[in-house]
Amino acid sequence: MTETNLDHRLLLLCDDDNVVVARTRLGQGTDVLIDGSRYIINRDVLPGFKIARTEISPGQKILKYGAPIGSASQEITPGARVHTDNMKSDYIAIHTNESDESHVI
């Protein structure tokens, strides 16, 4: 993928990946360029978070660094944030404090 096909606020780590990484905070509703198409960010995304680059079906592997980092737990559309609500580990469950979500800095 050439530079001009991807928003400068996003980072593609490996050509095989189906997610890109936010380099900066992106508010809900921001439109971004991925593989030459425009998509709307579906919720606030902080730097370092993942955004879908392609349609991803439930059970399909999520690829980052060119390596599987888990599987989709539901249908994911391009431009959607990819995180604990729509993907899971293929190894071991994680523990999160949902009550902390609103205090994230």
Place this chain on the structure above:
Amino acid sequence: MGGVMKGWLRSDGRKGIRNVVVVAYLVECAHHVAREIVLPYRNKDVHLIGFPGCYFNEYAQEMMRKLTTHPNIGAVLLVSLGCEGFDKYGLESHIAASGRPVQTLVIQGEGGTRKTIELGRSLVEEMRMETDKQTPIPMTPAELVVGTICGGSDGASGITANPAVGKAFDQLVANGAACIFEETGELIGCEEHMAARAATPALAEEIVKCVEKAAKYYSVLGQGSFAPGNAEGGLTTQEEKSMGAYAKSGASKIVGLIKPGMQPPTGGLYLLDVVPDGDVRFGFPNISDNAEITEMIASGCHVIIFTTGRGSVVGSAISPVIKVSTNSQMYNRMMDDMDVNAGTILDGT
């Protein structure tokens, strides 16, 4: 890398990049007295270490032997309550045999808290004066042992700070240094990649077994090495965190697998196996970053490179801990605690 560094030569041939006087308590009951002894010297390279347990423990005895004869240490004061199980005089003679000044204070024998603190401070004063007279000599990168750890990782760790440490490790290894990476529980999913980098087929097999042991440990305990803050920082799964953590190891060949307290026999890249052998017995193997740092220092690390995304403030006695921030937001917020900002890699500045 030129020979601009200086180090203090020890009798075993190793050199220290610091010349610390360490005060070590040998049971929790002696902790307060030892801490009070150190208090006036907090900015004068007098550090506090210790072991809290009352009963004899081979692991603790070995850790204390390694820590008190670490190359960064010039002199040692041991503080015992008196009735605990620690083999204090065994430790004292081990330290004395290394050529370092060493004294043992037994609180019950010295007449209690105040008298021991007073006596301890005067002994520390003498030790500090003696060690300050020693002159460091030139030291090369090949004489360094460097460890790395990550704590409070986030979605930027595997993109910025961790690969940057990997590059630093490659340069250090090329210059003859020994480099240590660890946290096998955070390398779950990377075992085949690591095996392919092993210097020998036998080592490749050992590495795979060592990660399988960690995976078994975590599955018995019901969760991986993943804290809620990791998810708040954009990491979603153990294997995603592992991929990021693994980047700290760089691209050099892995030449050995060592246990906590074991020194790397040569230069090169080593994996430290922090998970105990045998049945799952002791709870989480990496109960805290401090425990892992202590194990790396016991293996001779002169310095620890610590990458953090959420903002860890963990430091250590004996060896300095260099903090590398994975993102500029946290770096700007916690600048006093951070040494390097690798967040600029993500910012593109």
